[in-house]
Amino acid sequence: MIVKNLTGQFVDLRPINASDAEITLSWRLSGRSRHLNAVSGDLESQLNWIANRPESDFDFIIILKNGLRVGMVSLTEIDMVNKNAVPGRFLIGDEAAVKGKPVAVEAMSLVYQLAFDQLNLVRLHGIIAEKNLKMIKWQVYLGMKVEGVLRSHLFQNGSFENAKVLGLLEEDYRKITIPRMKALMSV
Amino acid sequence: MLDTNKIHEIIFEALEAVNAEREEGEKIIINSETILFGDEASLDSLDLVSVLVDVESALLDVCGFSVSLTDDRAMDQEISPFSNIHNMTKYILSIV
Numbered sequence: 001m002i003v004k005n006l007t008g009q010f011v012d013l014r015p016i017n018a019s020d021a022e023i024t025l026s027w028r029l030s031g032r033s034r035h036l037n038a039v040s041g042d043l044e045s046q047l048n049w050i051a052n053r054p055e056s057d058f059d060f061i062i063i064l065k066n067g068l069r070v071g072m073v074s075l076t077e078i079d080m081v082n083k084n085a086v087p088g089r090f091l092i093g094d095e096a097a098v099k100g101k102p103v104a105v106e107a108m109s110l111v112y113q114l115a116f117d118q119l120n121l122v123r124l125h126g127i128i129a130e131k132n133l134k135m136i137k138w139q140v141y142l143g144m145k146v147e148g149v150l151r152s153h154l155f156q157n158g159s160f161e162n163a164k165v166l167g168l169l170e171e172d173y174r175k176i177t178i179p180r181m182k183a184l185m186s187v
Numbered sequence: 188m189l190d191t192n193k194i195h196e197i198i199f200e201a202l203e204a205v206n207a208e209r210e211e212g213e214k215i216i217i218n219s220e221t222i223l224f225g226d227e228a229s230l231d232s233l234d235l236v237s238v239l240v241d242v243e244s245a246l247l248d249v250c251g252f253s254v255s256l257t258d259d260r261a262m263d264q265e266i267s268p269f270s271n272i273h274n275m276t277k278y279i280l281s282i283v
Contacts, residue, residue, distance in 0.1 A: 092231065092233075095231060098231050098232070099228050099229070099230065099231050100222075100224050100225050100226060100227065100228025100229075100230070100231075101231075101232075102224075102232050103231070103232060104231065104232035104233055105232045133208075134208060134233050134234075134237055135233065137236065137237055137240050138232075138233050138236045138237070140240075141236050141239065141240050142236070179257065179258065179259070180257045182262060183256075183257035183258065183259075183261045183262050184232065184235065184236070184257060184269075186261070186262045186267065187224045187225055187267045187269050187270065
């Protein structure tokens with residue numbers, strides 16, 4: 001793949017590595033990740049998960065300019081034939097450190113730039129737990145469209161939950177996403 | 188009629204929706220001085236977008252036309268309209 005480190009104004013993204021196992025596990029076990037897929041909960045499993053990331057995936061740690069690790073985000077299932085991929089595993093683990101800063105917006109902006117400007121993809125897509133209303137609202141405001149519902153698709157917190165399917169086309173990224181992200185980052 | 192009081196009411200309601208998803212002790216103290224985004228802010232990016240979506244939706248209901256709070260005009264402001272409730276209110280009044 002092309003580039004593994006992404007640099008922004010507020011945050012940098014670098015590939016996840018073994019040194020991130022402890023902090024990423026703590027984020028995944030926190031209440032804030034209740035809408036993400038469950039994890040086994042031990043450090044060894046997290047180390048194995050990191051060690052077995054496919055070469056074709058981009059799994060990033062989100063780092064503030066002062067070096068503090070605050071979250072994670074990925075671009076996976078990259079299909080260079082059909083020109084699409086899945087952004088996901090998006091989690092801000094250190095909520096207090098990012099208040100008032102457009103960290104989530106810039107981190108996602110950097111992933112979108114990687115997808116559309118460097119990999120020349122035409123579509124990004126993914127699923128979000130139907131109960132994760134704030135994330136759905138956020139993604140739709142930033143250009144994604146809800147394309148359907150997968151019924152009882154996710155087993156979370158002891159029950160099967162619906163998932164919304166969302167997609168972002170390159171033209172909507174350029175027309176809707178970029179201006180809105182720029183405005184949100186101009187604070 | 189859209190005036191300062193009505194806009195405050197709309198923004199407060201949007202912030203109440205953010206508070207509804209927060210634990211006790213993490214809730215935003217809502218008043219006309221509440222800092223939204225920037226230093227010492229109450230919101231993160233996801234919260235801010237949630238507020239913008241709810242405010243834009245309420246403005247559509249009140250004004251009868253859509254209002255975008257994140258177009259080029261917002262970026263041209265010397266002081267960010269997202270910094271606090273006072274500036275957001277002032278900005279909304281200037282564009283509707």
